[in-house]
Amino acid sequence: MTLPAHGSERFDLWAPEAESVALLADGRQYPMSRIAGGSREASGDGSREASGDGDAGWWRAVGAPASGEVDYGYLLDGDTTPLPDPRSRRQPEGVHSLSRTFDAGSHGWADGPWTGRELKGAVIYELHLGTFTPEGTLDSAAGKLGYLAELGVDFVELLPVNGFNGTHNWGYDGVLWYAVHEGYGGPAAYQRFVDAAHAAGLGVIQDVVYNHLGPSGNYLPRFGPYLKSGEGNTWGDSVNLDGPGSDVVRQYILDNAAMWLRDYHVDGLRLDAVHAFKDERAVHLLEEFGALADAVAAETGRPATMIAESDLNNPRLLYPRGVNGYGLAGQWSDDFHHAVHVNVSGETNGYYGDFDSLGALAKVLANGFFHDGSYSTFRGRHHGRPIDASLVHPAALVVCSQNHDQIGNRATGDRLSQSLGYGQLALAAVATLTSPFTPMLFMGEEYGATTPWQFFTSHPEPDLGKATAEGRIKEFERMGWDPAVVPDPQDPETFTRSKLDWSEAAAGDHARLLELYRALIALRRSTPELAGLGFEDTAVDFSEAEGWLLLRRGPTEVAMNFSAEPRRLGVGVASIALATDDGVRLGGVLGDTRQLELPGHSAAILSK
Template sequence: MNQIDVKKRSIGINFNKDGLAEVSIWAPLAENVAIAVNKKNTIKLVKDELGYWTTLTDEIQAGDLYKIQLDEKEYPDPASLSQPNGVHDVSKAINLRTLTVNDTGWNNLPLEEYVIYELHTGTFTPEGTFSGIEKKLDYLKDLGVNAIEIMPVSQFPGSRNWGYDGVFPFAVQDSYGGAEGLSHLVQACHEKGLAVILDVVYNHLGPEGNYLSAFGTYFTDKYNTPWGKAINFDDTWCDGVRQYFIQNTLMWFRDFHIDALRMDAVHAIKDFSPVHILREIKQQVNRLMEETGRTHYLIVELDLNDNRFINPLEQQGFGMDAQWIDEFHHALRVTAGEKRNGYYSDFNGLSHLAKAYKDAYVFDGQFSPHRKKFFGVKADNNPGKQFIVFSQNHDHVGNRMLGERTSKLVSLEMQKLMAGAVLVSPYLPMLFMGEEYGEPHPFLYFVSHTDTDLAEAVRKGRKAEFAAFHAEGEAPDPVAESTFEKSKLQWQLVKQEPHETTLKFYKTLIALRKQQLALSDLNRDHLDVEIDESKQTLLLHRWHGSEHIYCIMNFSKEKQNLSLPKYKKEWQKLLDSADPIWNGPAASPDIIPGESTVMIQPESFLIYKNFND
């Protein structure tokens, strides 16, 4: 493993404490490398070891615009920190030392306490900027979430994109507010007690403005991904590529004080090195944390039920701190009425939801008809804090043809039930922006490629993807600005019914999760679950010490009678999603005997508490 200096960024252009520019450009196959500064001054670089070209100079200042010359051709800097004129134009030198976030009293939250709120900067507020997010931090704090997850912000073409087409991993999107705007947002979040998770993409880069191949072997023909050639983590000249992404991880933590990274689709990272790139990233992050005393987490999106990714380094795992588990989402949505097609076809609803509560992975060695193979391993020894669950997220909303949110697909009662199913789980809960008040606007797929041929290819590809769904209408044009505008949250709704009451319901539910030890303690061993397929009901029992909580869920469209176990004390109701105060049809009793039957309304859930002492 290369001993990277974790205390500073050492690729691209960086400034030392004396204000001199330390330049290091990786271009192992180039014959000559130089930097053209402000279109008038050219600085030649000296060939160094392992394909790097370097110099130390006072001829580059923070704010200067520059390009890299490779054998007489000019390109933006692959490690650029700013692209003020877009992905095809000049890079801008930034002194990371001036971005230091003033948050000395902050050192992250314990992972098991995270209540996550996923948002997209461009559509979260009317401004579509980091400063726009800052204006909503008090709202988020009042909601009860304590960690915001920001979809990717690395520079992409144009100003409208989900962020997964980024081509400059180190440069913060200029239309959002750039590096300065992001660092200011992080400081503001920490002042409010909010952790910041940043979504990063280390499995591919977008097509437009991607000049990496001109510099070196960033991609390999050995493997294919859904986006084309795989990033080169184990082929010829891979060491410079590995350092590139390790340096990126360290920068977000060290220089921007990001608390956690959510790493996109790590199953698409192809690496057969003796030390997998994720494991090496974890090792280097551990070194950084030892140096700074700060805590950072690595969270992965993983479409493999393989706990090697989240097992500790000492168990020969990759050491990732947590992962998204889509299987909880799929089982929950099928239970709530989603059609069993596509990736939902493997899921039977209630019994798989019960298994997700107990085992995290639904498929942990069984045959998967959708994949047509035996799939998954057991995760019995992985604690609840290692799994993130949700009833919706950007993918499962935005990859629908019409981008419908849950609020447009199910009843208000079912929306509340699905929220309850997530927030009473023994895992880390995540909300998708606007979910908490039932935002009716879709979240559609949108891009703003400046390459007209590429934009047309994306447009045609999106139409072809949903060709079988034309009975439901045409797929919205992803290039049209109107598609982006339709995806923005409508903040005026939070003061209108039924949205205002839905928001209060979410606040109450989140607060309840935090207040009750039986819910906030993520001990997966202190959990039982019973289902009744005929009634479409699920009884989730969680406990902590003598405190016992029963979460009764009715996914049917009929009232159901259910029996609670015998206890010495009376059952006290904590929450009733069907209560009229939450715009529900009828409330269940506040107090019921220690052994009793309770009627639960259709598409609703009840939470009762007892003490067994």
């Protein structure tokens, strides 16, 4: 666990390229001196690593305030403007201002009875704090935990909460990974939220971003070689994972991951876009994440779940470390989303083109990946590799029919519910919640929210705001969307429009859909084979011409009619456990099967 603050070591700083460093604390300057490696210093302000063997460049301010709340910053090489701490836990005045100490050990945790939650058999609910409630805070989100528990989900996954410039943002422009955004309530509110979630029987997964830093307030390059100039990814310079100085940079990342798991008691981390990691070291950073999760689980007695967002379709992420895998608990599977989206919406532009068939969905349900070495027309090359079913349980793949990326990265941020009717939304729900995988819902999906979820920023710098808006328009050219309809991410109304309207949940088809989601989640929980069986116990039949698909999970069968016309198909079970339409009928026996009648855009779950 994190050690208590025990002296001025809590301000230790790694700045290997600086000639001189001074600490500014509570308005007073303290000269800092280089220190030798050889010991690990940790405090409520974040671990301070000085292990020797190439880790030179650590500085200490002897005599600096040894306890209490302190506003502080660092002056490098005679600068007169202090920089915030790379490991800052609080930024009360924003990411360009002084840091403030925070004693993570001062919270009186009440979650002793909480034993944690495994990914297998769980349902995840993804939310963005700023738009989940009108207030947009951790404390207001805690007020909705009872609703989520009643819905039946097992994990709440928070989009990034780390420090970013401005008042509102998706969270992926963070520059201070150890800080909790003050607009959400800061670190103390975060601890209260996790405590409340555990009291409600919900685990917490935190989305973290280690592949890039935001464009405003990133002072890490001033301190040391945190980035690799000229080796960029989609968002800018890559994080230095394998160059000179990367030992400390990697430890900086791993310490941050450990902070969430230990100091904030979160149950797991969602690792953003790990395909953007540039790491040529023999032991990949992802393998170190897997080892960290195991170590924390052994220490706390609670599962620590690492889930990667990966575009690689590489099952090595999920294979055990003992067979040269990375040992992660899970990864997102975009193939499932694309296959469901195409079959309920008919949209086939851009990367959806490869999934323009019911056969694509059938392949994903049976094998996990669609691109398992197959040719990707969007990429212009072959992509992925097959999953070894003896090494991976289907629950390791986290799937969805909607999420923040797939909605927010559309031109207008429109949800499926803004263009599809109840029947198609119900089909998407059934496909997701009866799949062999771990389902994830995006906030508001469960009642068919009609509010969009758009890309929004609040960069105070006019030039950066303009560049962001222009870059956003260019992103949509390949998908064929009209740039004229793309909202300005800097317009405050873009953020306001994206807030959920909770009054919708009680009316008409919204309420009907909400009841379906509750029933599906309850049925998933009471039907062990839906979530518990492996790939070898999954079978899929389908008719491309007629538009129906039949998923068999042990003795349970899930029949889905993606056609607008009624269909009849043979099933081998005797009763309907759940149907999305009152017109579903189970007829007489024909040979070894019974005849199931499905109205257009409907589904049924059947059991013996």
